[in-house]
Amino acid sequence: MDPRAFAADLGLPGLQDLHTHFLPPRVMAKVRAQFDSAGPLIGRPWPLHYRDEDDALVETLRSYGVRRFTALPYAHRPGMAEFLNDWAAGFAARVPEAAVCGTLFPEPDVAAYVRSRSETVQVWKVHVQVGAFTVTDPLLDEAWGIVAETGTPVVLHAGSGPVPTEHTGPGPVAELLARHPRLRLVIAHAGAPEYAEFLSLAECHERVALDTTMAFTPFFEEMGGAYPTDLLPRLRDLGLAGRVHLGSDFPNIPYPYAVQLESLARLGLGEKWLRAVCWHNTAALLD
Template sequence: MAKVRAQFDSAGPLIGRAWPLRYRDEDDVLVETLRSFGVRRFTALPYAHKPDMAEFLNDWAVGFAARVPEAAVCGTFFPEPGVAAYVAERSATVEVWKIHVQVGAFTVTDPLLDEAWGVVADTGTPVVLHAGSGPVPTEHTGPGPVADLLARHPRLRLVIAHAGAPEYAEFLRLAEAYERVALDTTMAFTPFFEEMGGGAYPAELLPRLRDLGLGGKVHLGSDFPIIPYAYGVQLDALAALDLGDEWLRAVCWDNTAALLSSPGTPDAARRG
């Protein structure tokens, strides 16, 4: 976390602007902060940016979930020799995977990942995937590689982070086209995000976003604690869309509760 915070404090190359972090406490304090907000379950999403790092992060995530009952067991993987083996081994326990192609500097269609993607597709475990080009585009970001990945593994259960910002329309289209592809709301619609690389969400897409959410395919995301505003700003931004209480209830509770208890996820077996 110290290294992550240093990147944001220095407005590193994948951030591109000042990012005054609102929450800087130790893990135990951050957990109590979420509890004080009424959060009942949450993810602690790791992601690797170099070889021989993913399994270190996975061990940490397993330990964190073991001592924090509200935390889903999370994991990550990286294009490296042996990736399919450790993904297969961890599939019995991991409830949510996280992949960040911008930070990891790899493309989702990297041949080293193909067998691992097949394992993840077969198990049906959700993957929170940051593949949109916000806040700073790279050669690895954008909807094209994700479309290619889904053409090869159409049963992948992807949750597109940040609603795919700024390629909102393209990622919305993928979520509509593929049964197991969804979006999360992380930072989207907030004033801070709209002023930077995420851009404003196109108003003409909101009716389709409403339908997608009511269909179980939009999930609340926050990026807590690496956010430059109070946690409630995200919730206020969603309410301001005026898509209705039923949509808010689905996005903020029902959809993710169903996702974390869907067939094929370890959560379903462990929590009944």
């Protein structure tokens, strides 16, 4: 499948991908090394399909007709978030299609830097599996309040795939939403493998959404199980309500970009749903 043709056949000007990754070169090299070695949070061989430098990867997305995408840095230790935030701001300044992204980590100054960036960051990224923290860490409470007040979306990897940890799962996210019900969360990977639980959270909170990242693809289904077919009507309704977003995890994927699009089309949820997921929902979220 040609991604450009896929979008054109839907009558779209292109694609908007809410879940892509661009990182400082040395950080990206370490991320790739984890995938190459099937590290402890990956759990299986993960042969990366894309390995170019940033400029070439941006051109690849452009060649696929991806008109808007993200950097989504994520910190795994204290003192790292602001370095990543500075780099991501510079990346967005160089790449017109890139949303300004930021990350946060439970540390004493987190509320200060989240507040200082609240008028510029368009998407926050939090990865509790890699960061090894819970979203309910008291150090984060004031920062979450700021993010909820501004309404900036947070792409949150909190599902237990590909490898569960003590911090993953829907329970802490439900507790977080009880404290901050106005948070605009986008649950990465459709919450895999806790698909039903995260779908229910989205249905119960008008500012919670899902992204499609790697979900429904053969590779992901081999790893964590297929998306339950009985949930598909609810997923369709959520997408038509504006709260399912195209995500790919590009470039850290073990198959061509088009596989994600083919997997969405195979769901049989209709062209209106595909148009919403692949363009309109993310356009509305970022604008």
